[in-house]
């Protein structure tokens with residue numbers, strides 16, 4: 001994991017000149033127009049459906065997507081394109097979490113291809129100052145249906161499924177072993193609750209194996225889930241007993257509506273909190289719980305929520321944790337919340353951008369998720385728009 005020399009100061013989240021320094025006037029205008037578009041749910045729904053259909057029918061829309069929404073949220077189609085973005089971020093002391101966004105085909109061949117991409121990314125990260133970590137999705141390495149079955153009953157797997165799951169476990173182990181050797185961190189994304197249990201179990205096994213002297217493997221905890229504070233407490237206790245370092249990435253959670261709708265349709269109790277306030281409370285409690293035990297864990301705050309970030313900054317200062325700041329990381333998605341990312345980096349905190357890359361058509365599901373998340377993060381979208389508007393005004397590009 002790459003860490004930068006500290007010059008601890010209070011981050012200035014209103015420093016728009018700093019936040020958008022990397023954007024030309026044209027790029028700024030484009031970003032503004034895009035966020036205006038994303039704010040209109042009906043238009044967005046129509047456009048995403050039309051986009052999917054057009055790509056499916058091989059209509060020539062790839063370039064249009066590439067130069068608009070893709071450019072805002074993704075690093076490039078090839079690693080050569082990506083490295084230009086990585087270097088730009090590195091110049092601002094922001095490191096990259098590289099994320100191969102192409103969602104894998106659900107075949108053993110597709111999973112092997114994803115594995116090779118990830119191993120290649122680790123090899124590149126090993127020699128690149130700007131890439132500090134790689135993010136992975138377990139559903140890119142194995143069948144979701146098998147993970148879903150495992151949540152219900154481990155003995156329910158057929159012989160063929162057992163073999164396939166064994167391959168999934170081995171793929172993850174290969175990645176973590178290679179990453180440990182290269183000293184590159186692996187962030188394992190959290191997914192839907194109905195496949196998460198085996199992901200947690202496997203991730204913990206990897207932490208136990210590879211997080212002995214350094215923190216290589218991070219699990220992601222979605223704090224919108226009502227059971228996660230308990231899970232966090234138990235995980236930290238198991239880590240203490242077994243003597244490994246916990247790598248914890250805290251998020252609020254990306255699938256709130258999907259979780260709630262599925263629970264409603266299938267008539268089981270919703271695993272996610274019913275209100276945003278409850279999610280915020282749970283996220284902030286988890287932050288404090290982790291900060292209390294910071295010497296024994298590494299914490300990644302993956303959020304665009306300014307209040308949560310300010311809470312951490314305050315607590316670090318109040319608890320005099322400055323010396324442990326190498327254990328603390330902040331992360332935002334590429335194309336979002338630049339005012340937070342660049343201000344945190346400028347103030348000397350380890351800060352990264354999650355940078356998805358991959359062929360435009362294969363990254364489409366990722367882009368559609370960004371657009372669909374819109375309802376759950378409506379406040380965030382209008383904040384983005386407001387910041388862009390203020391910067392356009394500051395540059396005198398609009399009156």
Ligand SMILES: Cc1cc2nc3c(=O)[nH]c(=O)nc-3n(C[C@H](O)[C@H](O)[C@H](O)COP(=O)(O)OP(=O)(O)OC[C@H]3O[C@@H](n4cnc5c(N)ncnc54)[C@H](O)[C@@H]3O)c2cc1C
Pocket residue numbers: 188189190191220222224251252253254255256272273274275276277279302303304305331332333354376377379380
């Ligand atoms: C670097 C990075 C990595 C990420 N990795 C993952 C990952 O691995 N897995 C994953 O699931 N997500 C991931 N996310 C997405 C994340 O979970 C959030 O969806 C997103 O960041 C918005 O939350 P926030 O804390 O940034 O902002 P906020 O705008 O403060 O919070 C919005 C979030 O609050 C929650 N919420 C909204 N409305 C309600 C409601 N009515 N009741 C209860 N809760 C509500 C939802 O979780 C929603 O996404 C990642 C985000 C970042 C920045």
